[in-house]
Amino acid sequence: MVDLARVQKELQECNKDVEVSGIRVAPKADSLIHLIGTIPGPLGTPYEGGTFNIDITLPDGYPFEPPKMRFATKVWHPNISSQSGAICLDILKDQWSPALTIKTALLSLQALLSAPAPDDPQDAVVAQQYIKDQNTFISTARYWTEAFAKATGVEEKVKRLIEMGFPEDLVRSILEAVGGDENLALEKLCSA
Known part of the structure; x- marks a missing residue:
């Protein structure tokens, strides 16, 4: 326990x-x-x-x-x-x-x-990218940080999805469930 x-x-x-x-x-x-x-x-x-x-x-x-x-x-x-x-x-x-x-x-x-x-x-x-091509690894890691881990990025995604006609509370919960992946969130919203 x-x-x-x-x-x-x-x-x-x-x-x-x-x-x-x-x-x-x-x-x-x-x-x-x-x-x-x-x-x-x-x-x-x-x-x-x-x-x-x-x-x-x-x-x-x-x-x-x-x-x-x-x-x-x-x-x-x-x-x-x-x-x-x-x-x-x-x-x-x-x-x-x-x-x-x-x-x-x-x-x-x-x-x-x-x-x-x-x-x-x-x-x-x-790991292979990290070992073989540090510059590409760093660029990719920075891109993912910008896309998924920055608050402004999340708010921009929420705004775009709301503009498509989806309710804000549903948008936020689905974005959280898919780890901030806007494309996957859109797929889930469209199939709901």
Whole structure:
């Protein structure tokens, strides 16, 4: 059973220095077991200026088992699936310790954005590009950050889809569900 008192304490800890760290965590749909974390893209990286949403689910064994995390915001990185947002990071698997917290896991994700490990990839295509063509990798990562992780980009997408006649609340929920991918959101909106 999840230690809900600990989770509440962790949420307070995460959110008390948001202005300094930029890291936020909030319950998703009034549940302390399903959370949304937000991390800023690290300075000096292709992710700078982006805000990345992390979908967090706490297993029954938390804090003795690691939280299940995936990037809800699409990101171009060797250790993060460009399709599903799955993350390859040791502390989210066998190196987890109950001494770690949701905030330390999010800080580790932010550090991962700064220091890709292409030798242990989650996304082999991105890892190959990172190894063979750094300039193209950096350009692609910057483009994805602009397209999917910048607030202005999201608001522009919402505005365009609303102008097509779709209701704002539906547009926002579908954009969030598809990780900000405007084309996929449009497909879902048209088929609904």
